[in-house]
Amino acid sequence: MTSAPVVIIGAGPAGLACASRLLRHDRRIVLIDDNLQPGGQYFRQLPPTYVEGKKSRLLHETERARRLARTLEDPRVLYLAGTTAWACPGPLTVAYAGKTQTGRVEAEAIVIATGAYDRPFPFPGWTLPGVISAGGSLNLAKGSGLIPGGRVVVAGNGPLVLVAAATLAAAGAAITHVIEAQPTVRLVSRLLPRSLDAPRLFRKGLGYRMRLLRSGVRVSSGAMVSQAAGHGKLEAVEIAPLGADGRPAAKGRQQIEAETLVVGYGLVPSNEFSRLVGCQMTHVPGLGGWVPARSDTCETSLSGIYTVGDAAGIGGVELAILEGMIVADAIAGRNDQRLRRSYARLNRFRYALAASYETPKRLSSADPDTIICRCEELRLRDLTEAVRSCATSLGRLKSVTRLGMGRCQGRNCMVSAAALCGFDEIERADALPRSRPPARPVRIADLVQDTSIGPARVPDEAISPISPELKP
Amino acid sequence: MPKAALISGITPGPAVSFSFGARVIPAFSGEPVAAALLRAGVEGTRTAPRTAEPRGYYCGMGVCWECVVEIEGEGNVRGCLFPVRDGLVARAAVARSEEDL
Amino acid sequence: MTAHRSDIIVLGAGTIGLFTALNLARCGRRVVVLERAIPWSEASGVNAGSLGVQNKLTPLVPYAIAAFAIWEDLARQLGCDIGYHRTGGYKIAMSPEQEDRLRASFEAQRDAGLDAQWKTARELRDEAPWLSDAVVAASFCESDGHASPICLGPALVEAVRREQVRLVEGVQILNIEAAGSVSIESTGETFAADELVIATGAWSGRVAAMLGVTLPVSLDVNMVSVTEPAPLTVGKIVTHAHGILTVKQVANGCCLIGGGWQGIGTLDSMAKEIDFDQLIHNLILARQALPGLSRLHLLRSWAGYEGVSPDSLPYLGRLPGRDNIYMAACARGGFTLAPLLGKLLAELIVEGRASMAIDDFNPGRFAHA
Secondary structure, eight states, X not given: OOSSOEEEEOOSHHHHHHHHHHHHTTOOEEEEOSSSSSOTTTTOOOOTTOEEOTTOOOOOOOHHHHHHHHGGGSTTEEEETTEEEEEEEETTEEEEEESSOOEEEEOSEEEEOOOEEEOOOOOTTTTSTTEEEHHHHXXXXXXXXXXXXXXXXXXXXXXXXXXXXXXHHHTTOEEEEEEESSOHHHHHHHHGGGGGGSHHHXXXXXXXXXXXHHTTOEEEESEEEEEEEOSSSOOEEEEEEBOTTSSBOSSSOEEEEOSEEEEEOOEEEOXXXXXXXXXXXXXXXXXXXXXXXXXXXXXXXXXXXEEOGGGGSOOHHHHHHHHHHHHHHHHTTOOOHHHHHHHHHHHHHHHHHHHHTOOSSOOOOOOTTSEEETTTTEEHHHHHHHHHHTOOXXXXXXXXXXXXXXXXXXXXXXXXXXXXXXXXXXXOGGGSOOOOSSSSOEEHHHXXXXXXXXXXXXXXXXXXXXXXXXXX | OOOOEEXXXXXXXXXXXXXXXXXXXXXXXXXXXXXXXXXXXXXXSEEOTTTXXXXXXXXXXXXXXXXXXXXXXXXXXXXXXXXXXXXXXXXXXXXXXXXXX | OOOEEOSEEEEOOSHHHHHHHHHHHHTTOOEEEEOSSSTTOSHHHHSOOEEOSTTSOGGGHHHHHHHHHHHHHHHHHHTSOOOOBOOOEEXXXXXXXXXXXXXXXXXXXXXXXXXXXXEEHHHXXXXXXXXXXXXXXXXXXXXXXXXXXXXXXXHHHHHHHXXXXXXXXXXXXXXXXXXXXXXXXXXXXXXXXXXXXXXXXXXXXXXXXXXXXXOOOEEEEEEEEEEOOOBSOOOSEEEETTSOOEEEEOTTSOEEEESOOBOBOOTTTTOOBOOHHHHXXXXXXXXXXXXXGGGSEEEEEEEEEEEEOTTSOOEEEEOTTOSSEEEEEOOSSHHHHHHHHHHHHHHHHHHSSOSSOOGGGOTTTTTTO
């Protein structure tokens, strides 16, 4: 057993699977997660005070979640919940801060398992209360045991749409419409040939669709959200056929009264930590965008730093778990061929799934008045005006407009702004504005608790004005 | 949205309450503040400073910060992650000056 | 290839270079500004926006006051909001030793023409309850304030272009000839002019060396942090008796924390990395002075370069032994002083003398060292 632990950032499926597997190799582990309970998004748990009965209508996996969470009870695991890994002060040192613990840990290896978040898809009215993301609807259900109120419309493009819709429907939400952008015929014809790579996943996906149809929900495709409307809250959703240019077609629009709109137009790998520590990045559309370049053992360009799960490329829970295990083996100098073979198949399927949702033109429903940066309240016209006058790069656009400078630090706006302002055709990693510490917002009260900091090098005061010998 | 509802078959934690501005919000101990607000039918939980638009719960996982609320003794927290405890005093997260809003 | 001809070439599109170019163009000179990378991308673009008189060395007080007179009208001149707020500022002391130091600079600055008032602990508790009890005294000056580098940059670039100044980005200089007339060879065009202004901030030592002049410039890598928006509470900017802390709350509620705590980087590496230990020390100090900062989330920290002369006074004037090469750089408080420095240098170039004494800023003053 080595002296330094493996530090895993993120206690979702990938992080937990990695930890579990590392215990088999008798490693010590420090697992750091922002949330108060483990599970990430897929295995998000109800509050600890809640009890789920046998007749619970919440569709979620509990058995695997429980099994993985039990890893945290092992004495070799230090689980830091409600704690943010915010920087790497040294090549294999992780600084963390939170209400109950702040400090640093030297690692044998670092595993970045920070998951993904909903891709921002701006459209007129998307900031109205009542419009929530697909991930947001699932987190509401799994993390709080709630279904959204009123009539619910679910719209988007990607596997999460049906997962969200089916979960909400099963839980009793009043889903009136489910609208997928990719025409079902195209989706199925692309995916079916690759279904043998992951027959269970394929059936699972089909299962969500069947569940919805059986419950009488209207599932349609070839359409997208064009706008949301209401006074202070959502009251109606407008849907339009998918235009040839990827924008809502002018003709054939439909108004749907609704109180909740669930939107899911894809996921974005959470790469802020990887970029912060200096991993070389690569742009892979099939993986959801910018991800760290990795070896076949999931190691990044930085020796001893690995990344797994959705943070390394959108791929879902099964891939995340596999990668977590593969990395654990790699750190221990092992290699399990069965894992590799499963991985190869699932990896192929993952790309096929992503490709099956690709539309001829990138989808967008934003118009010049649409808010793009929600935190700073910047509209598309503010951004295009800045591009026109002086902003020749995304970084410059940010400096000039304050895009991405709010609390979300660009997570809910950078990728959409890049696409809408024509900056994402650039495939150079240095086109991305720098990721700076802290990796996520951290309270100053928590940061200053770090007792392992070295002595202060108080900045040189400007030469004392009354010291005569310094005059030339 | 009109009130969010507890999913059938789930027994929540003990009933408690907290305040959000002038309102008293019934809640279950341990549920995220944002969830309790949704169950109480509170539409927007803050106002965007420049456009004066209402904002509320969106991503549910602590990324977007739309659900930010200010909790006495804590400062600004993400409502979707912060668990309710009895007697908590919360208010809409205020940016800039009171007069601006 | 024929050279691009102008009257004056200005090297560096930071705040000093741009204000100089603006003033020269308004005097009728044809100006071209050559920028190594992107305008406003170094110290000018990443500083915390302090506009201070109190945090300047005593010899700079009259200049800061004169700069403020320009700042007062700048937004109107540029035709847009530059986030200029003359809030007033407290320069604080948090120990008896700091109080002594503060008293000395307070007296010296008042003698130099600054209108400032001494504040006792009791007065501070009363008028600035957001300052901690650890602040034992402060000097208050109405003139201190802040502006937004983010707003000023594009506005200044726009103003400079409106005056027909040609601004060239991404210029890699291969050679500078300046005996008689000026010729600058780059990887792209060649530029020719009668006179040259070096306004290259932290790079000024290197540029001077290309002309055979030794100009001592050391590199500071200053860290700045920003918090989430908060209710407007901190009504004045805060600086420190030892110059090691600045805190201000800007219009959108965010608090900017600085003070010159050093990050890690060199001009060769172009690295501008955070020194995490020193960052936390900066935050500890900030919190000691303004306890209300504790609850706020830190959103982001960054670092930027600043060139500094050995006596921390600006370089402003002719390069030693050269009639047609001028320098304006390393002002250590350049964001505040730039509007004035640009004006003074333009006066020197166009009229032969500046309207304020600039002998103390002679670029050749360390030649004997």
